[in-house]
Amino acid sequence: MANENSKQTEDELVWQREVIEKLLLDxxxxxxxxxxxxxxxIILILFIFIFIMPLFSLISxxxxxxxxxxxxxxxTEEISDTNETxxxxxxxxxxxxxxxxxxxxxxxxxxxxxxxxxxxxIAYQEISHYKKKYPNIPIxxxxxxxxxxxxxxxxxxxxxxxxxxxxxVGSIGVIMPGYDLRGLANKLGVKDRTKTAGRNKALxxxxxxxxxxxxxxxxxxxDEIHGEFINAVKKGRGDRLKWxxxxxxxxxxxxxxxxxxxxxxxxxxxxxxxxxxxIMPNPVLVDYxxxxxxxxxxxxxxxVSLESVLWNAIGANSSLK
Numbered sequence: 001m002a003n004e005n006s007k008q009t010e011d012e013l014v015w016q017r018e019v020i021e022k023l024l025l026d027x028x029x030x031x032x033x034x035x036x037x038x039x040x041x042i043i044l045i046l047f048i049f050i051f052i053m054p055l056f057s058l059i060s061x062x063x064x065x066x067x068x069x070x071x072x073x074x075x076t077e078e079i080s081d082t083n084e085t086x087x088x089x090x091x092x093x094x095x096x097x098x099x100x101x102x103x104x105x106x107x108x109x110x111x112x113x114x115x116x117x118x119x120x121x122i123a124y125q126e127i128s129h130y131k132k133k134y135p136n137i138p139i140x141x142x143x144x145x146x147x148x149x150x151x152x153x154x155x156x157x158x159x160x161x162x163x164x165x166x167x168x169v170g171s172i173g174v175i176m177p178g179y180d181l182r183g184l185a186n187k188l189g190v191k192d193r194t195k196t197a198g199r200n201k202a203l204x205x206x207x208x209x210x211x212x213x214x215x216x217x218x219x220x221x222x223d224e225i226h227g228e229f230i231n232a233v234k235k236g237r238g239d240r241l242k243w244x245x246x247x248x249x250x251x252x253x254x255x256x257x258x259x260x261x262x263x264x265x266x267x268x269x270x271x272x273x274x275x276x277x278x279i280m281p282n283p284v285l286v287d288y289x290x291x292x293x294x295x296x297x298x299x300x301x302x303x304v305s306l307e308s309v310l311w312n313a314i315g316a317n318s319s320l321k
Contacts, residue, residue, distance in 0.1 A: 002042050003160060007122075012249050017068035018305055022166065027275035029100060030306055034266055038232075039170075042196070043194065050069050050163055055073055063265065064284050064286050065099060065102065065286055066102060066237060067102060067284065068102055068104055068105065068280070068284070069102060069104065069280075069284040069285065069286045070103070070104055070106070070107060070276050070279055070280060070284065070285050070286070071099075071103045071105070071106045071107070071109050071286055071288050072098070072107045072108075072109055072272070072285050072286065072288065073089065073092045073093070073106065073107070073109070074107075074109050074281065074286050074287075074289040075089065075109065075110045075111070075154065075155070075290055076110075076111045077110075077111055077112060077113040078112065078113060078114070078155070079112060079114060079118070079119050079123075079150040079151060080115045080116055080119065081119070083177030085116075085119055085123070086114070086119045087128065087290070088125055088290045089154075090125050090126055091131055091290045092288045092289055092290055093126060093127070095288050095290075096288050097130060097134060097137075100134060100137060103137055104137075104280060105137060105138045105139070105140060105279045106137060106138070106139045106140065107139075107140050107141070107142055107272060107275060107276065107285075108140070108141045108142070108155060108158060109142055109144065109272060110141050110142065110143045110144070110151055110154075111143070111144040111145050111146060111147065112146065112147060112148070112150070113146055113148050113151065114148050114149025114150035114151050114152070114153075114171060114187040115149070115150045115151075117150060117174060117228075117229065118125055118151075118152070119150070120150035120151075120153040120154050120222075121153065121228065121232065122156050124153055124155045124156070124157045124232055124236070125157075127154065127157040127158060127284065128140060128236075131157070131158075131159070131317045134288055136245070138159045138160075138279075139157075139159050140159060140160045140161075140162065140275060141155040141158045141160070141161045141162065142157060142162045142163070142271060142272050142275055142290060143155075143161065143162065143164070143167045143169060143257070144164070144167065144271060145168065145292050146167065146169075147161075147163070147167070147168075147169040147171070147294065148168060148169065148170060148171035148173070148254055149167050151170040151231055152170060152172065152233070152265070153172075153232060153233070154170055154238055156232060156233045156236035157232070157236045159232075160235075160267040160268075160310065161256040161265070161266045161267055162266060162267060162268055162269065162270035162271075162274075162275050162283075163260060163261075163266045163270070164257050164269065165256065165257040165258045165269055165272065166187075166256060166257060167257040167260075167266075167321050168256065168258060169254070169255055169256075169259075169260040169265050169266060170249070170253065170254045170255040170265055171252055171253070171254045172226075172229055172230065172249065172250050172251075172252060173226060173229075173250070173253075174216060174222050174225045174226045174252075175250020175252075176204075176221075176222055177190070177224075178204055178206070178218075178239060179206045180206060180208075180210075181206040181207055182209070185207055190207075192205075192207040192208060194207065194208065199211075199213075200213070200214055200217065203217065203218070204218065206211040217228060221306075226250075233250075237264055237265070240264040240267065241263070241264040242262075242263045243258040243265045248298070249263055251263075254292075258269070273303050303314050
């Protein structure tokens with residue numbers, strides 16, 4: 001009898017354990033399913049936002065790219081690889097000229113303090129290349145607050161430069177920042193143990209005394225880059241630049257829009273609105289500046305591609321020529 005009671009107790013414990021395990025598993029399963037549905041919902045929302053939403057914009061298709069318009073391109077911030085200045089400019093120009101049958105003119109909206117001389121020169125050459133290849137599409141620059149140094153280097157290649165009387169332009173010079181930190185290092189007890197092979201390998205080091213030879217090397221480098229800058233501006237501006245009458249035009253100083261007009265750094269005063277009205281009676285502006293955000297870039301690419309397909313399908317291209 002005792003054995004039977006013991007067996008019955010064990011069976012009850014097993015049954016209870018199985019019930020508890022089943023309840024726990026069911027609870028865990030429901031919790032997992034809940035999180036699975038949340039994750040799926042998030043993925044679905046992201047998919048709709050990135051890929052589906054652009055399709056709804058096609059209900060009211062923006063036909064500005066497929067009719068006569070003025071293309072605009074931003075040249076803002078510091079000119080550097082970090083800001084992808086060159087990529088944005090070259091990609092924007094490629095996009096514009098791929099749609100050149102509708103583009104009446106290009107306006108570069110400039111607002112930059114300058115930056116890399118290498119990027120500036122490449123951008124200058126790219127603008128010059130497109131100007132020569134497609135001379136029927138004028139390229140203008142409209143300066144807002146500032147277009148100095150590398151920014152002015154680039155836009156000097158354009159056909160005309162407009163600015164506000166209070167804008168800042170020029171700064172045709174080159175700078176190489178450098179510091180002598182030997183005194184500070186001595187006060188802090190820091191000793192320089194830099195090892196070099198080649199007497200000029202530590203050129204520009206803030207912890208070593210600059211030799212006369214190194215000073216000459218650095219000045220020579222700056223002079224050569226400055227010379228390239230000057231030649232580019234002279235070539236771009238041509239006879240409009242009154243550099244012989246202004247001895248300090250290439251000294252790196254900045255000029256207001258008023259001063260810039262007097263010495264030929266700019267052609268006239270104007271804004272994006274006044275300049276565009278001079279090009280077209282009822283100007284239509286289309287911004288070709290590439291997007292920074294990859295999501296926006298994907299959306300824009302999809303929208304433009306699908307719009308192009310639809311407009312070709314309904315014969316919009318031929319009717320708007």
